[in-house]
């Protein structure tokens with residue numbers, strides 16, 4: 383019989399790519415969805431019929447225990463979080479409840495139902511924040527710069543702590559930014575690719591942005607979910623940086639994105655002070671040597687190709703008449 387996996391945050395970018403990967407590998411996949419939300423299964427179109435959905439909430443301990451009892455997974459992948467850094471200053475308590483304590487609830491649910499279940503925890507490069515060294519490795523100290531980064535640091539350490547306290551097979555992927563055409567519209571990459579397509583189709587004139595000098599190590603989400611799966615196939619649990627090793631500014635992203643459709647970004651982009659963050663993460667670049675050596679993992683999509691594929695996908699979507707407008 384095939385293995386079974388339980389995914390929280392299954393309707394999001396990473397959850398949907400991982401569901402596709404696991405189904406291809408013959409897994410039975412169960413996805414956790416919130417009952418009071420209007421679940422958008424758009425990203426799961428390809429595998430919707432093959433994923434079993436259970437209702438529950440990362441904020442509700444009992445619902446997690448019941449969901450695990452019902453699905454009896456071999457592996458749990460925890461993507462559920464308030465994942466938008468910008469919103470973490472306006473909803474700091476919710477961010478802490480979901481992104482930090484949510485991890486403890488998942489760990490407790492695993493301990494209660496079956497401590498042999500393996501866990502993947504989605505840690506984040508935002509934990510490095512005001513970086514202590516360049517590039518960042520698994521040993522680089524954390525200095526988070528947002529309530530989100532602080533919450534992720536808690537989630538990371540509680541995962542390490544349960545591994546050490548209860549010998550659980552719990553691993554964290556310290557993932558640097560990873561994007562795709564399924565990225566949420568609030569994140570800068572997709573905000574740009576969506577705006578480029580709308581501007582090209584004369585549905586929008588300008589694009590308001592905050593700090594375009596920030597630089598990130600941007601990879602392709604489809605590559606990153608492979609690393610997550612590999613982590614849970616190892617005999618021993620561990621923490622791994624998942625990154626491309628290259629960094630690029632938002633400005634460089636703009637240059638490639640606009641020129642993909644023959645436009646000049648300077649003609650359309652306006653600075654908006656309201657989009658500046660109270661504390662910024664200026665520069666991130668990861669060293670994924672450990673993942674390369676122990677997991678045999680490496681990224682396959684270049685920065686240029688990533689930007690172009692996002693613009694192409696949004697051009698096609700807007701061309702079909704599907705329209706997403708974002709005001710922040």
Ligand code: F7E
Nearest residue numbers: 465467506507508558559568569570571591592593596657
């Ligand atoms: O911002 C700057 C912004 O929101 C990237 C999440 O997946 O990756 C992501 O966090 C940069 C920042 O992603 C706008 O100030 C300028 O410097 O796309 P972002 P993020 O904050 O790096 C990490 C790894 C995670 O774990 C998170 O969950 O772009 N920026 N102007 C802007 N950013 C946004 N969103 N919107 C702007 O208008």
